[in-house]
Amino acid sequence: MLLQLNNLTKTYHHHDGAINAVDNLSLDIPKGSFVTITGASGSGKTTLLLILGGLLRPTSGKMSYNSKEINLQNDENLADFRSKHVGFVMQSFALVPYLTAIENIMIALNVKNSNTTENRKRALELLEWVGLEDRTTHYPKELSAGQQQRVAIARALANKPDLLLADEPTGNLDPGLSEEILGILKEINLKQKTTVVMVTHSPMAAEYGDTKIQLKNGKLHNLDSAEIKINKQVLIN
Amino acid sequence: MRLTDLTLKELWHRKSQLVSGLLAITLGIGVIVGIRSFSVVSEKAVAVNLDNLGANVLVLPQAASVDNYYSADIDAPTFPESYVERIVTSTLPGVDNLSPKLTRRVKIGNENIVLTGILPKSEIASKPIWQQGGLMAKKVAASCAPKPGAEPAKYLDAKLQRKGIDSLAEADCFIGSAVAQRLNLKEAGTLPIEGKTFTIVKVLPETGTVDDDRVFANLHTVQALLGTGEQISAIEIMGCCSEISDGLLGKLRNVLPDTRITTIGQIVSTQIETNKMMNKISLVFLIIILFVGSISIGNYIWANVNERRKEIGILRMIGYHKRHIYYILVLKGIIIGLLGGVAGYIVGTLGAIWLGPQFAGIEVSPIYTLLFVSIGLSISISILGSVIPAYLAGKIEPFSNMQED
Numbered sequence: 001m002l003l004q005l006n007n008l009t010k011t012y013h014h015h016d017g018a019i020n021a022v023d024n025l026s027l028d029i030p031k032g033s034f035v036t037i038t039g040a041s042g043s044g045k046t047t048l049l050l051i052l053g054g055l056l057r058p059t060s061g062k063m064s065y066n067s068k069e070i071n072l073q074n075d076e077n078l079a080d081f082r083s084k085h086v087g088f089v090m091q092s093f094a095l096v097p098y099l100t101a102i103e104n105i106m107i108a109l110n111v112k113n114s115n116t117t118e119n120r121k122r123a124l125e126l127l128e129w130v131g132l133e134d135r136t137t138h139y140p141k142e143l144s145a146g147q148q149q150r151v152a153i154a155r156a157l158a159n160k161p162d163l164l165l166a167d168e169p170t171g172n173l174d175p176g177l178s179e180e181i182l183g184i185l186k187e188i189n190l191k192q193k194t195t196v197v198m199v200t201h202s203p204m205a206a207e208y209g210d211t212k213i214q215l216k217n218g219k220l221h222n223l224d225s226a227e228i229k230i231n232k233q234v235l236i237n
Numbered sequence: 238m239r240l241t242d243l244t245l246k247e248l249w250h251r252k253s254q255l256v257s258g259l260l261a262i263t264l265g266i267g268v269i270v271g272i273r274s275f276s277v278v279s280e281k282a283v284a285v286n287l288d289n290l291g292a293n294v295l296v297l298p299q300a301a302s303v304d305n306y307y308s309a310d311i312d313a314p315t316f317p318e319s320y321v322e323r324i325v326t327s328t329l330p331g332v333d334n335l336s337p338k339l340t341r342r343v344k345i346g347n348e349n350i351v352l353t354g355i356l357p358k359s360e361i362a363s364k365p366i367w368q369q370g371g372l373m374a375k376k377v378a379a380s381c382a383p384k385p386g387a388e389p390a391k392y393l394d395a396k397l398q399r400k401g402i403d404s405l406a407e408a409d410c411f412i413g414s415a416v417a418q419r420l421n422l423k424e425a426g427t428l429p430i431e432g433k434t435f436t437i438v439k440v441l442p443e444t445g446t447v448d449d450d451r452v453f454a455n456l457h458t459v460q461a462l463l464g465t466g467e468q469i470s471a472i473e474i475m476g477c478c479s480e481i482s483d484g485l486l487g488k489l490r491n492v493l494p495d496t497r498i499t500t501i502g503q504i505v506s507t508q509i510e511t512n513k514m515m516n517k518i519s520l521v522f523l524i525i526i527l528f529v530g531s532i533s534i535g536n537y538i539w540a541n542v543n544e545r546r547k548e549i550g551i552l553r554m555i556g557y558h559k560r561h562i563y564y565i566l567v568l569k570g571i572i573i574g575l576l577g578g579v580a581g582y583i584v585g586t587l588g589a590i591w592l593g594p595q596f597a598g599i600e601v602s603p604i605y606t607l608l609f610v611s612i613g614l615s616i617s618i619s620i621l622g623s624v625i626p627a628y629l630a631g632k633i634e635p636f637s638n639m640q641e642d
Contacts, residue, residue: 055554055636076558082635083556094551098250099238106238111556114239155555 001067002162002195003029003052008061010047010218021047022058023218029211031162034189035197036209044218045199046167052197053086053165054078066162083111087156087194089185091168093148095140101127101151102136108158126154130184146177153184157194164188166198170205182208240561244568247545254541259577261533262618265526266581266611267588272522274589274601276515282599294486296320296472297497310340310471311351311447318456318467320493324474327492329485336473339459340451343430350416351451352430354459354469357405407458410435414442415449428452431462527618534573534622538566542630549630550637559631566630570623571616578615582608 010022021044029035029052037045050056051063054070055078063070070081088094095104105123106116113119127133130150132143140148149169156164166185170178186208189196200206214222248255301313321337339354405411410430412422417440422428428435435454443449460467474489489498542549549562586603593601 050636053554055634079553079556079558079635082554088554094547094554096243096548096551098246099243103238103242103246107243107552108555110238110240116239119238159556 001028002031002033002065003027004064004067005029005052006062006064008048008051008058008063010044010051010056011059020044020218022051024061025218025220027213027220029195029197031195032189032193033195033211034186034209035195035211035213036206037197037199037213037215038201038203038206039215039221043215043221045215047218048215049165049167049197049199052163053088054081083108083159085162087159087161087164089149089152089156089164089166089169091171093140093145093152093172095148095151095155097140100137100139101132101143101147104140104151105155105158108155112159122158123154126157127151129157130154145172146180149173149177149181150184153181153188157188157192162195164194164196166196166200168200169198170200170202178202178205240565241568244565244572247565248569248572251541251544254537255573255576258534258537258541258573259580261537262530262573262577262615263580263584265530265533265618266578266615267584269519269522269526269614270582270585270607270611271589271592272515272519273607274586274604275593275599276512276519277604278593278599278601279515280512294474294489294498294500296324296474296489296493297499298470299495299497301470301497310338310353312342313340313470315339315465315468315470316496318460318469320469320496321472323492324472324489327488329488329492332474332485332489334475336475337456337469338471338473339456339463339465339469340471341459341463345420345428345430348416348419350420351447352459352463353451353453354456355405355453356456405438405453405455406436407455408433408435409438409455411439411441411453412437413444413449413451413453414440416452430454433458433462523614526614527621530615530618531622534570534619535626536622537573538570538623538626539629541569542566542626542633545630546633546637549633550635553633553635553637562631562633563627566627567620567623570619570627574616574619575612577619578612579608581615582611585611 005025005027008022008025009020012019012021021042023044025048037048039045047056051058057078065081065085070077082088096107099107102120102123105126106119109119109122110116124133124136127136130153132147132150132154135143135147135151138147140151143151149172153169164185169185170181173181182205185196185198188194196209198205198209206212212223213220295310297310298314298316301310318337321335324332324335337356341352342349343352344350410428412428416422420428422437422440424437424440426437428437430452435452441448441453454462456469460469486498486500490496552562552565553559586601586607589601590603593599
C-alpha cells in the first residue's frame with residue numbers, strides 16, 4: 001500500500017460548534033491507483049486531499065506512507081515528505097506569477113537539488129513532455145489556462161513523486177481542455193505508475209479513476225473499486 | 238532558480254513597491270549622513286580655529302595671575318626650563334607643540350616693550366597666524382585631529398618649520414608690528430636691549446594681540462640677558478581640542494603639580510560643546526531612525542508578506558521549509574537595506590554639500606567612510622524590521638495557495 005489512513009479525523013472549530021470535516025476515516029490506497037474523490041461541497045474531500053499531501057494536520061488518527069508512519073505534527077517532516085514524494089496540481093494552477101514557465105518548474109527542483117544546470121535540463125524535459133517547449137520563458141499571465149495547468153503538472157512531476165494529488169484540476173478549464181488535462185493525468189498514472197488522487201465535482205472527470213470514492217459529511221459514502229479496501233470503515237447510507 | 242534569484246525577481250517584479258519601501262530608509266540614513274557630514278566639517282573647523290589661535294594651553298608658575306590669558310606670562314614668576322622636558326617625556330597624547338617662554342618688560346628709550354625669549358621652532362609652529370602673514374610663506378594646517386583615533390592633519394611643509402629654528406640666531410629678533418611702529422624700526426635694522434644689540438630679522442604682521450607689542454628673541458639669549466638662569470615664565474602648548482575635552486589639562490597637572498595650567502577656556506569649551514551637541518543630535522536621530530526605519534521596513538515587508546500569502550503557500554506546498562521563507566524575506570530586507578544605505582549616503586551627502594554653503598556657510602565634502610557606516614546601519618535596520626514579518630510568514634499554511642482569488 002502506498003497510503004494507509006487509520007481513524008483520521010479533522011475537526012474545525014467554529015463559533016457555533018465543532019465540525020468534523022473528515023470523520024474517523026480509515027482507507028488504504030494502493031500504489032499505481034487512480035483515485036477520484038467526489039462529494040458535495042463541505043463533504044470533506046479537499047480536507048482529505050490536504051491531509052494526504054501532508055499540507056494539513058489531522059486532529060487525530062494516523063497516516064502511513066509505504067508502511068512507514070508519518071509524523072503528521074512536525075512541519076519540517078511534512079515539508080520533506082511533500083518535496084520528496086508528492087506532486088500537487090491545483091485548480092488555480094498555483095504558479096508563481098513573476099517566474100517563467102521553466103523557472104516555476106526549477107523552483108520545485110531546487111528544493112532537492114541546487115544544481116541549476118541539471119535542474120534546467122530536467123525542467124526543459126518536463127516542458128517538452130507537456131508540449132510547452134516553445135513557452136519556456138513565458139510568464140503565467142502569457143499562457144492560456146490549459147498551458148498554465150500543464151506547467152503546473154510539469155512542476156508536480158519535477159521531483160518524480162510517487163503520489164500526484166489534484167484538486168479540481170479541470171475546475172477552471174473548458175470541456176476540451178479538461179479532457180486534455182485529464183488525459184495527461186491518466187497517462188502519468190498508466191505510464192509512470194504514479195498514484196493519482198483527484199478531487200473533482202465533475203462526474204465526467206471522476207470516470208477517469210479506477211477507484212471512485214464519494215464522501216458525505218467527512219465519511220466514506222460510496223466506494224467503487226476493485227482494489228481499495230475499506231478498512232474499519234462503515235459506509236453510511 | 239535559487240532562492241536568491243527568486244528574491245531578486247520578486248523585487249524586480251514589484252519595483253514601484255520597492256521604491257516606496259526604500260523611501261523611508263533612504264531619508265533616514267540621508268539625515269544621519271547629512272548631520273554627520275556637517276558635524277565632521279564643524280569639528281575640523283574647530284581644530285583649524287584652535288590652531289590659528291596659536292597655543293591653547295598655558296603652563297604658568299603657581300603664583301602667576303591668569304586674569305588675561307594672552308598676557309599672563311608677562312612678569313610672571315619663573316620655574317625651571319626642565320619642566321618642558323617633563324612634558325615631552327610624559328608622552329601625553331594631544332600635546333602637539335610646546336613653546337617655553339621667558340617674558341619681561343624692558344625699557345627701550347622711553348618706550349616700555351615686552352621682551353619674550355622663545356625657542357623658535359616651537360614658537361613659530363604654534364603661531365600659524367604669523368606664517369600666514371608671510372614669515373613662512375605657507376599656511377599651516379590644523380594640527381588637531383577631529384576626534385580620537387582619526388589621523389591628525391599634518392603641517393604642510395615640515396622642512397619650513399625647521400628652517401624657522403635655524404633662522405633665529407643668538408642675536409636675532411622678531412618684532413611685533415606695534416613695536417616697529419612706535420620705535421620706527423625696520424627689517425635688517427638693529428635694536429639695542431639691555432646693552433645687547435639685536436638684528437631685526439622680521440617685523441611680524443599685525444595680529445591684534447599683545448604679541449604686537451613684543452620683541453621675540455632666542456630664549457637662551459634672553460635668559461642670559463636678564464640673568465634668570467635656566468628659568469622660564471610660561472610654557473605654551475598647542476593641545477588638541479578633542480584631547481583637551483578628554484582631560485588633557487588634568488593629565489598635565491599630574492605631570493607638573495606645582496604649576497598653574499589654564500586654557501582658552503571659553504573658546505575651547507564652547508566649540509567643544511557645539512561639537513558634542515552635534516554628536517548628541519546625531520545620536521538622537523540615530524535612535525529615531527532605528528525605530529522609525531525598522532517599523533517602516535517591517536511594515537513594508539509585512540505588506541509584502543500579505544500580498545504573497547498565496548505564493549508563500551505555493552513554496553511551502555512544494556516542500557520549502559520555514560527557514561527558506563525566513564531566508565527569502567530577510568534577504569529581501571538586506572537588499573533593501575543595502576540599496577537604502579547607498580541611496581541614503583548619496584542623498585545625505587548631496588544634501589549636505591548643497592545646503593552647507595547656503596545655510597551654514599560651510600563647505601561640506603563627501604566622507605567616503607560614511608558610505609560603509611550607512612550601508613551597515615541600513616542593513617541592520619532592515620534586518621531588525623524584517624525579522625518579525627518573516628517569522629509570521631513562516632506560519633502561513635502551505636495550503637494557502639488553494640484559496641481562490
